[in-house]
Amino acid sequence: MHRRILFSKEQIDKRVNELALEISRDYQGVEPVFVGLLKGVIFFFSDLLRAISIPARIDFIRAESYGNSMESSGNIRITKDVEVDLRSKHVIVVDDIVDTGLTLSHIVDVVRSRGAETIKVCALIDKMERRTSNINIDYWGFRIEKGFVVGYGLDYAEKFRCLPDIYVLEEKVNNDTVKGD
Ligand code: IMP
Numbered sequence: 153m154h155r156r157i158l159f160s161k162e163q164i165d166k167r168v169n170e171l172a173l174e175i176s177r178d179y180q181g182v183e184p185v186f187v188g189l190l191k192g193v194i195f196f197f198s199d200l201l202r203a204i205s206i207p208a209r210i211d212f213i214r215a216e217s218y219g220n221s222m223e224s225s226g227n228i229r230i231t232k233d234v235e236v237d238l239r240s241k242h243v244i245v246v247d248d249i250v251d252t253g254l255t256l257s258h259i260v261d262v263v264r265s266r267g268a269e270t271i272k273v274c275a276l277i278d279k280m281e282r283r284t285s286n287i288n289i290d291y292w293g294f295r296i297e298k299g300f301v302v303g304y305g306l307d308y309a310e311k312f313r314c315l316p317d318i319y320v321l322e323e324k325v326n327n328d329t330v331k332g333d
Pocket of ligand 1 (some may be wrong): 192217247248249250251252253254255256279299300301302306307308
């Protein structure tokens with residue numbers, strides 16, 4: 153598998169700071185609770201939250217849906233729940249990448265069932281091609297049509313998470329194999 157750079161650290165920093173500014177303006181006078189969807193969101197979440205200029209609370213939730221494959225199974229299981237009381241809170245669910253949208257819409261339902269007053273969604277990457285749920289992404293960093301991306305928290309079978317830039321994985325065409333087989 154070959155990887156090609158898609159978004160550099162500089163591009164990511166710029167976009168994350170813009171998002172933080174936008175969210176800070178929209179939530180002026182409110183103390184929102186940011187709920188990060190583990191594990192892919194870690195770097196995005198920590199960069200975003202350090203750039204937020206209003207008082208905020210943070211918590212995390214973890215859902216399992218992918219296993220080691222590149223496709224969502226659609227079966228979503230909460231493996232780590234939120235710990236703060238979300239009743240009457242203004243919640244922003246923060247995710248790394250939205251693909252089918254099944255995971256995120258399930259999480260939004262969970263947050264709603266905990267009594268949140270308002271819920272918005274923030275995703276670093278909105279990957280549009282395979283969307284099957286009609287989830288509305290209120291804040292997004294980058295929009296891509298398709299492709300499997302890694303780095304800056306995003307993994308493929310737990311690999312590549314710690315790369316500072318974002319890459320797209322591509323099948324490497326090996327001419328020798330093509331010719332020989
Ligand atoms: P969804 O339920 O299909 O929207 O899947 C969302 C989750 O699948 C994300 O939070 C990621 O963990 C994972 N995912 C989807 N696309 C990618 C990708 O391109 N790279 C890495 N993880 C991905």
